[in-house]
Amino acid sequence: MSRIQQCFESLRAEGRKALIPYVTAGDPNPEMTLPLMHALVKAGANIIELGIPFSDPMADGPVIQQAMERALLHNVSLSQVLDMVRAFRETDQTTPVVLMGYLNPVERMGYERFAQQAADAGVDGVLTVDLPPEEADEVIGFFKQHGLDCIFLLSPTTTLDRARIICERASGYVYYVSLKGVTGSSALDVTDVATKLDRLRTVTDLPIGVGFGIRDGESAAAVGQVADGVVVGSVLVSKIATYAEQPEQAREAISVIIRSMRAAMDR
Amino acid sequence: MSDSTPMDYKAVPDQRGHFGPYGGRFVSETLMDALEELESLYKRLSTDPDFQAEFDRDLAHYVGRPSPLYLAERLTTKAGGAQIYLKREDLNHTGAHKVNNTIGQALLAKHMGKPRVIAETGAGQHGVATATVAARLGLKCQVYMGADDVQRQSLNVYRMKLLGAEVIPVTSGSKTLKDAMNEAMRDWVTNVDDTFYIIGTVAGPHPYPQLVRDFQCVIGREARAQCLEQAGRLPDALVACVGGGSNAIGLFHPFLEDADVAMYGVEAGGRGLETGQHAAPLSAGRPGVLHGNRTYLMEDEAGQIIETHSVSAGLDYPGVGPEHSWLKDIGRVSYVNATDDEALAAFRELTRIEGIMPALESAHAVAYAVKLAATMRPDQIIIVNLSGRGDKDIHTVAGIDGISI
Numbered sequence: 001m002s003r004i005q006q007c008f009e010s011l012r013a014e015g016r017k018a019l020i021p022y023v024t025a026g027d028p029n030p031e032m033t034l035p036l037m038h039a040l041v042k043a044g045a046n047i048i049e050l051g052i053p054f055s056d057p058m059a060d061g062p063v064i065q066q067a068m069e070r071a072l073l074h075n076v077s078l079s080q081v082l083d084m085v086r087a088f089r090e091t092d093q094t095t096p097v098v099l100m101g102y103l104n105p106v107e108r109m110g111y112e113r114f115a116q117q118a119a120d121a122g123v124d125g126v127l128t129v130d131l132p133p134e135e136a137d138e139v140i141g142f143f144k145q146h147g148l149d150c151i152f153l154l155s156p157t158t159t160l161d162r163a164r165i166i167c168e169r170a171s172g173y174v175y176y177v178s179l180k181g182v183t184g185s186s187a188l189d190v191t192d193v194a195t196k197l198d199r200l201r202t203v204t205d206l207p208i209g210v211g212f213g214i215r216d217g218e219s220a221a222a223v224g225q226v227a228d229g230v231v232v233g234s235v236l237v238s239k240i241a242t243y244a245e246q247p248e249q250a251r252e253a254i255s256v257i258i259r260s261m262r263a264a265m266d267r
Numbered sequence: 268m269s270d271s272t273p274m275d276y277k278a279v280p281d282q283r284g285h286f287g288p289y290g291g292r293f294v295s296e297t298l299m300d301a302l303e304e305l306e307s308l309y310k311r312l313s314t315d316p317d318f319q320a321e322f323d324r325d326l327a328h329y330v331g332r333p334s335p336l337y338l339a340e341r342l343t344t345k346a347g348g349a350q351i352y353l354k355r356e357d358l359n360h361t362g363a364h365k366v367n368n369t370i371g372q373a374l375l376a377k378h379m380g381k382p383r384v385i386a387e388t389g390a391g392q393h394g395v396a397t398a399t400v401a402a403r404l405g406l407k408c409q410v411y412m413g414a415d416d417v418q419r420q421s422l423n424v425y426r427m428k429l430l431g432a433e434v435i436p437v438t439s440g441s442k443t444l445k446d447a448m449n450e451a452m453r454d455w456v457t458n459v460d461d462t463f464y465i466i467g468t469v470a471g472p473h474p475y476p477q478l479v480r481d482f483q484c485v486i487g488r489e490a491r492a493q494c495l496e497q498a499g500r501l502p503d504a505l506v507a508c509v510g511g512g513s514n515a516i517g518l519f520h521p522f523l524e525d526a527d528v529a530m531y532g533v534e535a536g537g538r539g540l541e542t543g544q545h546a547a548p549l550s551a552g553r554p555g556v557l558h559g560n561r562t563y564l565m566e567d568e569a570g571q572i573i574e575t576h577s578v579s580a581g582l583d584y585p586g587v588g589p590e591h592s593w594l595k596d597i598g599r600v601s602y603v604n605a606t607d608d609e610a611l612a613a614f615r616e617l618t619r620i621e622g623i624m625p626a627l628e629s630a631h632a633v634a635y636a637v638k639l640a641a642t643m644r645p646d647q648i649i650i651v652n653l654s655g656r657g658d659k660d661i662h663t664v665a666g667i668d669g670i671s672i
Contacts, residue, residue, distance in 0.1 A: 055571040056445065056557060058452045059295040065439055077569035103293060103556045108570030130293045130556065134283060155297040157459065162299065180297055181457040 003096040003124045004149050004172040007046055008207040008228060017224040017265055019044055020209055021258060022100065022233030024051035024067035025084055026076030028244040033084050036251055041095050043255040044262030049127070049231065052081050052101030059129045061184030063234040066241060078105045078114070082121040089122035098125040098151060098172075106139075115142035125149035125172045133169045140169055153177055154208075156192075160199060167204035173229060174204065178212045184234035188213030194226040216257075217264030224265040232261065276523040279593065284473020284560075287596060289589035292472040294452070294559045301459045306474045308379060313481060318374065325370045326485060329403070330360045332367075334486075336493035336650070341620040342637070349503065349643035351636055353623070353653040354490045354518065363626065363655030364486060364514045365396035369465055371482035373400035376463035383407040383458065386465045387451040389416055389444035389510070390581030390628065391423025392655055393467030398432035408432040411450045413443035416580045423659050441574040444510075444584045448558050468511025469588030472559030476588050483517025490650055491521050498648055504529040504639060507652035508631040509549070509602065510582035512591045514654035519600060529601070532591060533635040535577035536604035546575035548587050549595050549602040562589040578607035578663065579627035581655075609634040614657060614664065626655035627663065 001009075011018055021040050025033050037048055053071035057064060078101075085097050099118065106114050106128060118126065126148055131139065133152060143150045149172025154163055156179065167174060178193050179185055197208055210223050211231030220230045236254050243250035279286045292302060312318040326332040335355045343351045356364040369386075376384055384406050388394030394410040401408035410427055414436040417424055427434050440446040448471075455464040469476045469483070494502050505522060507515035509532040522528045537545030545551065548563040555564040557572060565573050565585035577583040594600040605613070610627055613634035618624045625633055629652070636651045643649070657664075665672050 053571075055440065055573075056449050058449050058558070059456065061453070062439075069439075072571065075569070079569075104564075104566065104572070105570035107556055108566065108568070129295045130559070132292065132294065132296060132299055135291050135293060153296040155295075155299075157297050157300040159300060166296075177295075177297060180459055182453045185457070 002147065002149055002172060003094070004047065007096050008173065011046060017227065018046040018209065018229035019220070019258065019262055019265060020047045020049055020229050020231045021045045021236055022049040022051060022231060023236060023240070024053060024064060024071055025081040026053055026071035026074055027067040027237065027240055028070045029074055030076055030080060032247050034087050036254070037088050038092065039251045039255050040258060041092060043258035045258055047096045047098060047229065049098045049100045050081065050085065052078055052099055052105055054102040054105060057102065059182055061182040061234060063184045063238050063241070067237045070244065078109055082117055082123070085123050086121040096124040097122065098127060099123055100127045100129070103128050103131045111139050111142045115146040115148060119146035119148055123148060125151045127151040127153070127175060129153065133166050136169065151175055154200060156180055156196060160203060163200055164203045167206055170206060173207040173209050175231065176200065176208050176210045176227070178210050181212065183212060185213055188219060190222045190226065193223065197226050217260040220261035221264035221267065230261070230265065273524065274597065274599070279590065280473060280477050284477065286590045286593035288554070289561050289592040290473060290476055291561055292559060293556050293561065294472045295456060297456045298459065298472070302472055302474070305375070308375065309474055309478050312375065312378065322371055322374060326367065330366050330370065331358065332485065333489045333493070334358050336490055336497060339621050342617065343640065345620060346637045346640035348640040348645065349647040349649045350645065351640055352494065352502070352648060352650045354486060354650055356486060356514065356652060356654045357623070357625065357629070357656035361396045361399050362658065363392040363396065364483060364517060365393045365467060366399065367485055367517070368467065368479050368482040368513060369393070369396040369400045371478070372463070372465040373404055373406070376406065377404060379463060381461060381463040383462045384465050385409050385411065385451050385454050385462055386467060387411045387444065387447040388467060389447070389583055390579065390626070391416070391420040391427070391659060392581060394432070394434070395423050395426050395430070397465050398427040398430035401432060402430045409454070410434050411437050411447040411454070413441070413447050414438045415442040416444065419663055420580055420659060422662065444580070445572065452558070468513040469516050469590060470511045470558055470560055470562065470586055476560065476590055479513055480516045480520060480590065483513050484520050486514065486517035486652065487519060487521030490518060494648065494650060501525055501528055502648040502650045503643065504531065504649045506531045506533060506632045506636040506639065506649060508533045508582060508628050508654060509587060509591060510535065510546070510584050510628060511586070512588040514652050516588060516590055518650070518652045523599060530599065531635060531639065532600050532602045533631045534602060534604040535579060535582035535631060536606040537576040539606055540604060544576040545604065546577040546583050546585065547604045548585060549591060550604050554592065557586050560589045562586050562592045563595070578610060579631070581626070581628040582631065603635055605631040605634040611664065611667065613637065614660070623653070624657035625653055626657050627660045629654045
């Protein structure tokens with residue numbers, strides 16, 4: 001059983017939902033990331049989504065674009081991101097880590113080499129936002145071979161027929177994007193999300209994480225009512241921007257948010 | 268070439284938008300449904316005689332087609348070799364080939380009932396062409412433009428505003444065309460229900476490279492017929508500049524099966540390929556994935572897209588249409604480059620000896636064609652795609668001359 005599956009199963013047994021924070025690797029500098037990952041777990045995160053910096057993050061709003069620009073000022077590469085995961089695994093063997101990013105850095109490293117090195121480093125899953133399942137056959141083959149879960153996005157515009165095709169190829173969990181837009185958008189409609197998830201559950205048994213538009217304990221708890229996992233990104237990353245020169249304050253500010261979401265979700 | 272198995276150029280792209288290993292549809296899930304809808308609508312309309320008649324009517328009466336094929340006699344004499352003909356896309360309404368495509372896509376937007384169009388623009392020509400068709404059809408129009416390009420193309424920025432479009436300067440990344448395209452994609456993913464994204468070149472996710480090519484092929488179809496009529500035979504060579512590559516594919520495509528017609532796509536050599544400061548992915552890049560398609564890109568060792576340089580904003584782009592990548596790999600088209608200095612010299616020369624001021628983009632093609640002509644016989648023929656006029660570049664050239672106007 002993969003670390004991701006195990007995570008969702010034990011949470012389900014406890015009647016809890018997964019809290020899945022996203023941070024960009026190397027933001028605002030490479031030294032920040034490892035202690036931040038541990039702080040996220042300590043504050044109540046169950047899975048960590050670690051962003052791979054990319055020069056042209058088409059699906060991201062300004063907050064995460066700027067995070068990637070900060071990381072790229074330090075030339076944070078995909079190999080360095082894998083090193084960060086390897087270092088994280090030295091003291092944490094249980095928290096799943098999912099890499100999230102764009103295809104080109106992965107393609108440049110080479111699919112097979114990436115899959116092998118990611119698995120070696122202790123990565124559990126990969127979400128490539130600009131890789132729809134239609135183009136993913138080759139990649140999925142290498143991921144499976146190395147035991148990496150392939151996580152795909154589902155959106156409000158995904159038809160049920162497409163959702164079926166996507167879920168057949170996905171493993172670990174699927175990530176439902178709660179609204180049309182880029183990361184960091186605001187208006188989340190929980191009732192609408194609930195309706196969509198009900199429909200999606202008719203085509204898949206995979207856990208469903210929901211992200212985009214989750215900003216505080218209240219929205220996290222509301223989404224936690226209907227989803228298996230709650231993904232939160234921009235609201236955390238904006239704290240890194242605020243405290244770019246004060247790593248401890250950044251970690252504390254982020255931990256406060258995660259703790260309040262955790263508490264609200266477990267209530 | 269004549270005795271080898273003929274390549275079936277009409278078989279690309281395949282059902283999934285692939286030109287060999289290039290092209291495809293690499294976008295986030297939210298856009299997939301919109302792209303499928305566009306694909307199926309286009310599949311229907313591209314064989315619908317009424318739609319084609321409407322498109323042809325607009326090209327004739329609104330754009331002013333056919334554009335002339337003009338024998339540039341003094342340029343030919345100066346080059347001292349093959350006869351140089353100019354395909355005068357600069358004489359189209361709005362001053363460039365871009366309008367052929369925006370007319371076509373605006374008709375698609377109308378058929379889809381979308382009240383709003385968006386576009387990205389580099390030199391501003393595509394933005395102007397989009398704002399123009401939006402004004403004509405009463406569509407709301409927003410154009411994304413890199414903040415640096417807003418500076419160097421102020422004339423076109425104001426033209427767009429006069430046409431009723433809103434120009435949104437993009438300050439992220441390198442502040443040029445690629446960043447404008449990122450921002451347009453972000454807008455589209457947010458407003459996909461009511462918005463049609465008019466992409467300006469033969470790049471982006473399937474079906475854009477195909478439909479933009481189809482709309483631009485009017486250039487090559489006309490040029491082929493005009494050359495047969497005026498010279499009594501086909502040309503020996505075609506030359507066009509390549510940024511994203513829409514004017515080049517429009518000229519080349521109708522000639523692909525004419526095995527004896529050589530083709531040269533001229534990329535922006537910037538300060539010279541050896542300096543790394545250029546925008547020539549086909550000459551000096553490698554395949555990767557950006558803006559929805561797999562194609563040759565300018566990228567670093569880690570797969571990050573690197574900043575490009577060209578004196579011409581319209582060529583200042585790190586990628587290229589996927590069909591060009593394929594045509595390069597199969598060897599059907601030769602991809603070469605012209606530097607900033609060569610393009611500027613050609614801009615001045617064509618202006619002085621033919622009275623035709625080319626866009627700096629098109630000047631790259633003129634510069635290479637003059638060199639090529641010198642290696643050919645006087646009975647041979649080159650067609651150069653003069654893709655746009657140079658009025659928009661007067662400020663840039665004056666600036667280089669140290670004159671403020």
